[in-house]
Amino acid sequence: xxxxxxxxxxxxxxxxxxxxxxxxxxxxxxxxxxxxxxxxxxxxxxxxxxxxxxxxxxxxxxxxxxxxxxxxxxxxxxxxxxxxxxxxxxxxxxxxxxxxxxxxxxxxxxxxxxxxxxxxxxxxxxxxxxxxxxxxxxxxxxxxxxxxxxxxxxxxxxxxxxxxxxxxxxxxxxxxxxxxxxxxxxxxxxxxxxxxxxxxxxxxxxxxxxxxxxxxxxxxxxxxxxxxxxxxxxxxxxxxxxxxxxxxxxxxxxxxxxxxxxxxxxxxxxxxxxxxxxxxxxxxxxxxxxxxxxxxxxxxxxxxxxxxxxxxxxxxxxxxxxxxxxxxxxxxxxxxxxxxxxxxxxxxxxxxxxxxxxxxxxxxxxxxxxxxxxxxxxxxxxxxxxxxxxxxxxxxxxxxxxxxxxxxxxxxxxxxxxxxxxxxxxxxxxxxxxxxxxxxxxxxxxxxxxxxxxxxxxxxxxxxxxxxxxxxxxxxxxxxxxxxxxxxxxxxxxxxxxxxxxxxxxxxxxxxxxxxxx
Ligand code: KIV
Ligand code: ZN
Numbered sequence: 001x002x003x004x005x006x007x008x009x010x011x012x013x014x015x016x017x018x019x020x021x022x023x024x025x026x027x028x029x030x031x032x033x034x035x036x037x038x039x040x041x042x043x044x045x046x047x048x049x050x051x052x053x054x055x056x057x058x059x060x061x062x063x064x065x066x067x068x069x070x071x072x073x074x075x076x077x078x079x080x081x082x083x084x085x086x087x088x089x090x091x092x093x094x095x096x097x098x099x100x101x102x103x104x105x106x107x108x109x110x111x112x113x114x115x116x117x118x119x120x121x122x123x124x125x126x127x128x129x130x131x132x133x134x135x136x137x138x139x140x141x142x143x144x145x146x147x148x149x150x151x152x153x154x155x156x157x158x159x160x161x162x163x164x165x166x167x168x169x170x171x172x173x174x175x176x177x178x179x180x181x182x183x184x185x186x187x188x189x190x191x192x193x194x195x196x197x198x199x200x201x202x203x204x205x206x207x208x209x210x211x212x213x214x215x216x217x218x219x220x221x222x223x224x225x226x227x228x229x230x231x232x233x234x235x236x237x238x239x240x241x242x243x244x245x246x247x248x249x250x251x252x253x254x255x256x257x258x259x260x261x262x263x264x265x266x267x268x269x270x271x272x273x274x275x276x277x278x279x280x281x282x283x284x285x286x287x288x289x290x291x292x293x294x295x296x297x298x299x300x301x302x303x304x305x306x307x308x309x310x311x312x313x314x315x316x317x318x319x320x321x322x323x324x325x326x327x328x329x330x331x332x333x334x335x336x337x338x339x340x341x342x343x344x345x346x347x348x349x350x351x352x353x354x355x356x357x358x359x360x361x362x363x364x365x366x367x368x369x370x371x372x373x374x375x376x377x378x379x380x381x382x383x384x385x386x387x388x389x390x391x392x393x394x395x396x397x398x399x400x401x402x403x404x405x406x407x408x409x410x411x412x413x414x415x416x417x418x419x420x421x422x423x424x425x426x427x428x429x430x431x432x433x434x435x436x437x438x439x440x441x442x443x444x445x446x447x448x449x450x451x452x453x454x455x456x457x458x459x460x461x462x463x464x465x466x467x468x469x470x471x472x473x474x475x476x477x478x479x480x481x482x483x484x485x486x487x488x489x490x491x492x493x494x495x496x497x498x499x500x501x502x503x504x505x506x507x508x509x510x511x512x513x514x515x516x517x518x
Contacts, residue, residue: 009230010263010264010265011230011264011265011266011267012225012229012230012231012232012255012264012265012266013048013049013205013207013230013231013232013266014047014048014049014231014232014234014248014251014252014266014267014268015047015048015049015051015078015207015231015232015233015234016042016047016049016050016051016233016234016235016236016248017051017209017233017234017235017240017245018038018042018235018236018239018248018280019035019038019039019050019051019052019053019064019068020051020052020053020054020080021051021209021233021235021239021240021241021245022235022236022239022240022244022245022280022284023035023053023239024240024241025239025240025241025244025284025286027284027285027286027452027453027472027479027481028239028284028285028286028481029478029479029480029481030283030284030481031060031480031503031506031507032060032063032064032067033394034283035052035053035064035067035068036064036067036068036071037279037283037390038236038276038279038280038283039052039068039071039072039075039077040071041272041275041276041279042075042236042276043072043073043074043075044269044272044352045268045269045272045273045276046074046075046267046268046269047075047248047267047268048075048076048231048267049075049076049077049078049102049231050068050072050075050076050077050078051078051079051080051104051233052064052065052068052069052077052078052079053065053079053080053094054079054080054081055079055080055081055087055090055091055093055094056081056082056084056086056087056090056091060507062090062093062094065077065079065091065094065095066093066094066095066096066097069094069095069096069097069098069101070097070098072098072099072100073099075100076098076100076101076102076142077095077098077100077101077102078095078101078102078103078104078144079091079094079095079101079102079103079104080104080105080106081103081104081105081106081132081136082105082106082107082132083105083106083107083128083129083131083132084132085131085132085135087105088103088105088132088135088136088139089139091103091104091136091139092136092139092140095140100142101140101142102140102142102143102144102172103136103139103140103142103143103144104143104144104145104146104174105132105133105136105143105144105145105146106145106146106147106148106174106176107125107128107129107132107146107147107148108125108147108148108149109125109147109148109149109150109153109154109157109158109161110148110149110150110152110153110154111152111153111154112149112152113148113149122157125161126157126160126161126164129145129161129164129165129168130164130165130167130168132145133145133164133165133168133169133170134168134169136169137168137169141169141171142171142172143169143170143171143172144170144171144172144173144174144207145162145165145170145172145173145174146173146174146175146176146207146209147161147162147173147174147175147176148176148178149176149178149179150174150175150176150177150178150190151175151176151177151178151179151181151182151186151187151190152178152179152181155190155193155197158175158194159193159194159197159198162194162198162201163198163199163200166198166200166201166203166204167200170204171203171204171205172204172205172206172207172231173194173201173204173205173206173207174207174208174209174231174233175190175191175194175206175207175208175209175224175229176208176209176210176211176233177208177209177210177211177217177220178209178211179211179213180210180211180212180213180214180216180217180242180243181213181214182210182216182220183214183216183220184216184219184220184222184223185223187208187210187220187223187224188223188224188226188227189227190224190227191206191208191223191224191227191228191229192227192228194206195227195228205230205231206224206228206229206230206231207229207230207231207232207233208220208221208224208225208229208231208232208233209233209245209246210224210233210245210246211240211241211242211243211244211245211246212238212240212242212243212244212245212246213242213243215243217238217243217244217245217246217247218246218247218250218251218254220246221234221246221251222251222254222255222262225255225262225264226262232246232248232251233245233246234246234247234248234251235247235248236248236249236276236277236280237249237277237280237281237286237288237292237295238250239280239284239286247293247294248268249273249276249277249293249294249295249326250293250294251266252266252268252270252273253270253273253293253294253321253325253326256270256321256325257320257321270325270326270327271324271325271326271327271352272327272352273294273295273326273327274295274326274327274328275327275351275352275353275383277294277295278383278387279387282384282387282391282468282483283391283481283483284481285453285455285470285472285481285483287455287457287470294326295326300319300323300328302318302319327351327352329347329350329351329379334376334377334378335347335367335371335376335377335382336371336375336376336377337368337371337372337375339367339371339377341364344363344364344367344382345360347379347382348360348363348382348386351379351382351383353386355386359389359390359393362389363385363386363389366385366388366389367382367385370385370466370487373464373487374464374466374487375464378459378460380459380460381459381460381466383459384459384466384468384485385466385485387483387485388483388484388485388486388495391483391499392495392499394502395498395499395502396419396420396502396505397417397418397419397445397498397501397502397505398417398418398498399415399416399417399491399494399495399498400416400417400418400423401414401415401416402414402415402416402437402490402491402494404433404436404437404490406432406433406436410429410430411429411430411431411432411433411435411436412427412428412429412430412436413427413428413429413430413433413436413437413439413440413490414426414427414440415427415437415440415441415444415494417441417444417445417498419444419445424444424445425444426440426443426444427440428440428443433490434454434490434493437490437493437494437497438451438493438494438497441494441497441498441501445501447473447475447501447504448475448476449473449474449475449500449501449504450473450474450475451471451472451473452472452473452474452479453470453471453472453481454469454470454471454472454493455469455470455471456468456469456489456492456493457469457470459485464487465487466485466486466487466492467485467486467487467488467489467492467493468483468484468485468492469483469484469485469489469492469493469495469496470482470483470496471483471484471493471496471497471499471500472500473497473500473501473504475504475507475508478504478507478508480500480503480504480507481500481503482495482496482497482498482499482500482501482502482503483495483496483499484496484497484498484499
């Protein structure tokens, strides 16, 4: 296996951890198929390293890293391991098929973590650093070592561990701000301190991994790059533990837009940012806030008259980067019921979708159906429609029909579904239309699953907008997210519930042991 090559001194390696740290967000669990889809999009974006999971933590994580390792061609795949030999062996096994595979091993170095979490003294931690890194090097030359809670570690001890990790063979040294406590000048100074005090630091790339507890993850990452870090660990939409990780789209676009102040480059194809953001949001059910930088629905919207007037005169008046640079469609072409296959295919290409023939035919048929019900089919509708088809491709429980009576009288739903090809029908009343429809599902398909989240999001404006629904279910400690999109909110709701049940069925069959987390 070969390690990541850095072509020049100003190139910043982008290490995406949406599938590992991102998935550690409560409720953001993803199944294998979804992780593979996200990994494919990340690779198309030209992300350098994809951290695909923590293989020892569960069979699901192992499989995700292993399958992604088989599929990736250009991005390196990485798996996380504690400073424990069994963890490292499991990562080595998972990444074995990859042309480029990385083992990422970590241990805490702060006094607080060593004393209370690890219950080890600094010398014992030091020994584990040397042992874990040298052991990992037996499997690959691409080994990353992280000092968890690095930003709250004693500087002398930190430098001693980093020097030893590099001597043991680590090629990337990652310094996390695990609890999002650092502020930019302090974090930049920490990186500068490491560069000036660790004698063999030139033999490794310095990486940073910032959490967003104080909303400073991106600012801290950029301060670290200015101080000499050349890898940033980040996630799409800033997904991650607690307040999340540094958002990849913000780091990448800040570097690109302000190259005058920050003359560093990444290899990321920024035109794929929106696609990745929408996919991660749809899969996890974590809606992107409208005013979120780069990927929020309002990030490129100009509402006030003064701004609109300025924009018409010169886009640069209020726009510091173009919408196209992050993958928002250039053309204002809106499809409708008269649009043909050619226009539809063109639109998919513009939106960076590359569907095979069958998926394309299926998406086109559903587009025609949608266009019959909705006059203007916007880009957002197409994205929702294509994602909806991909989400449902392998479902064993399918919606056949739904009829609902509601209003000022008691709501009543009649639902027909199919389970492995066998039809099932039910009718029930409920406290509102959603309740009555969900009650029918519960009669037709028995589970111990409890509804944890029911969320509706309008894909576009207008009363004929498609509703995108997320349903989160939990059964015996296993959490799944189901998605559904339709112009009828109730149909979208039932689709989302059934999609979640389909995922639970898969999880039950696998009987994955409960997960550890980093
Ligand atoms: O936040 C953190 O310290 C981590 C490490 C495992 C890198 O996620
Ligand atoms: Zn983290």
